Amino acid sequence: MSEAPRQGWLARLRAGLARSSDSLRGSIGGIFTRRKLDAASLEELEDALILADLGVATAAELVERLRKERFGKDVTETEVREFLAQAIAAMLEPWAVPIPHRERFRPQVVLVCGVNGTGKTTTVGKLAKQATDAGLSVVLAACDTFRAAAVAQLEIWGQRNGVPVIAGKEGADPAGLAYEALERAQRQRAELLLIDTAGRLHNKAALMDELKKIVRVLKKLDPAAPHDTILVLDATTGQNAHRQVEIFKEMVAISGLIVTKLDGTAKGGVVVSLAQTYKLPVHAVGVGEGIDDLRPFEARPFARALLGLDAT
Ligand SMILES: Nc1nc2c(ncn2[C@@H]2O[C@H](COP(=O)(O)OP(=O)(O)OP(=O)(O)O)[C@@H](O)[C@H]2O)c(=O)[nH]1
Numbered sequence: 001m002s003e004a005p006r007q008g009w010l011a012r013l014r015a016g017l018a019r020s021s022d023s024l025r026g027s028i029g030g031i032f033t034r035r036k037l038d039a040a041s042l043e044e045l046e047d048a049l050i051l052a053d054l055g056v057a058t059a060a061e062l063v064e065r066l067r068k069e070r071f072g073k074d075v076t077e078t079e080v081r082e083f084l085a086q087a088i089a090a091m092l093e094p095w096a097v098p099i100p101h102r103e104r105f106r107p108q109v110v111l112v113c114g115v116n117g118t119g120k121t122t123t124v125g126k127l128a129k130q131a132t133d134a135g136l137s138v139v140l141a142a143c144d145t146f147r148a149a150a151v152a153q154l155e156i157w158g159q160r161n162g163v164p165v166i167a168g169k170e171g172a173d174p175a176g177l178a179y180e181a182l183e184r185a186q187r188q189r190a191e192l193l194l195i196d197t198a199g200r201l202h203n204k205a206a207l208m209d210e211l212k213k214i215v216r217v218l219k220k221l222d223p224a225a226p227h228d229t230i231l232v233l234d235a236t237t238g239q240n241a242h243r244q245v246e247i248f249k250e251m252v253a254i255s256g257l258i259v260t261k262l263d264g265t266a267k268g269g270v271v272v273s274l275a276q277t278y279k280l281p282v283h284a285v286g287v288g289e290g291i292d293d294l295r296p297f298e299a300r301p302f303a304r305a306l307l308g309l310d311a312t
């Protein structure tokens with residue numbers, strides 16, 4: 001990415017996370033107004049971090065690091081924010097990993113799952129755009145056959161990107177469609193197959209059966225497929241996102257996360273607790289509904305934006 005769009009993007013990330021960073025900033029500012037770093041201020045800071053959805057364990061770890069370094073010393077609010085941004089960036093660094101491009105698979109099969117409304121279909125559309133921009137040949141599979149509107153929605157994304165969408169009628173067998181899509185993608189030597197799935201079925205058991213069945217039939221055509229199984233999470237749900245990871249981990253082998261709707265949520269800190277808790281790569285983040293609003297997850301800019309600091 002050239003420097004100008006990158007700067008524009010970082011400014012957007014900061015603006016998107018403004019609600020998250022404003023609340024953190026407000027509480028940190030309230031705690032550290034001309035004050036020594038003592039037990040009471042550390043405790044208040046820990047509470048503020050938990051409230052900002054960073055998670056209990058992460059909050060404790062951050063506060064402990066700060067205590068070790070600065071206990072009994074004068075600190076300013078800015079120093080504390082700088083310290084936290086740096087520590088959070090270091091924590092996130094190992095998990096800021098883009099979706100790997102697996103050239104040896106034709107196609108690389110990416111299964112996209114998540115509860116309803118988290119942004120799966122939109123994310124598939126955005127990923128298709130990035131892949132076609134990068135010169136890859138892409139096929140989309142509309143395996144959310146639960147709702148007719150879901151198929152139409154993916155077809156629009158397909159048209160926008162000029163990529164074929166394999167779809168069936170409402171109520172068609174999603175696993176059958178996944179099979180058909182992979183067969184077709186193999187036949188035309190496509191490089192990437194993105195599979196959109198349903199977020200809501202009659203119940204959890206039905207959803208689990210369906211996802212497992214999709215995985216099973218894909219393996220008939222390519223034993224290594226799906227090569228990536230991505231769980232899409234909505235940042236605005238905060239700590240609920242943890243529960244969703246737990247549930248989907250029981251169903252399929254989640255290989256990475258994409259966190260959407262980081263624009264305008266006060267719960268952006270949840271990305272930190274998710275990465276720390278599940279040790280899963282965060283491939284990308286969504287900061288808007290537009291086709292270009294999905295970006296690779298970068299540890300340092302994210303951490304700085306979360307603390308309301310400039311990108312530098
Ligand atoms: N603000 C914002 N909105 C988003 C983002 N990603 C998706 N959305 C919106 O969230 C809504 C739901 O997105 P979908 O892509 O339909 O979600 P889904 O997971 O496919 O939903 P189901 O198919 O119903 O399970 C849409 O209105 C999207 O435009 C994001 O990063 N930011």
Ligand SMILES: [Mg+2]
Pocket residue numbers: 120121122144150196197
């Ligand atoms: Mg959908």
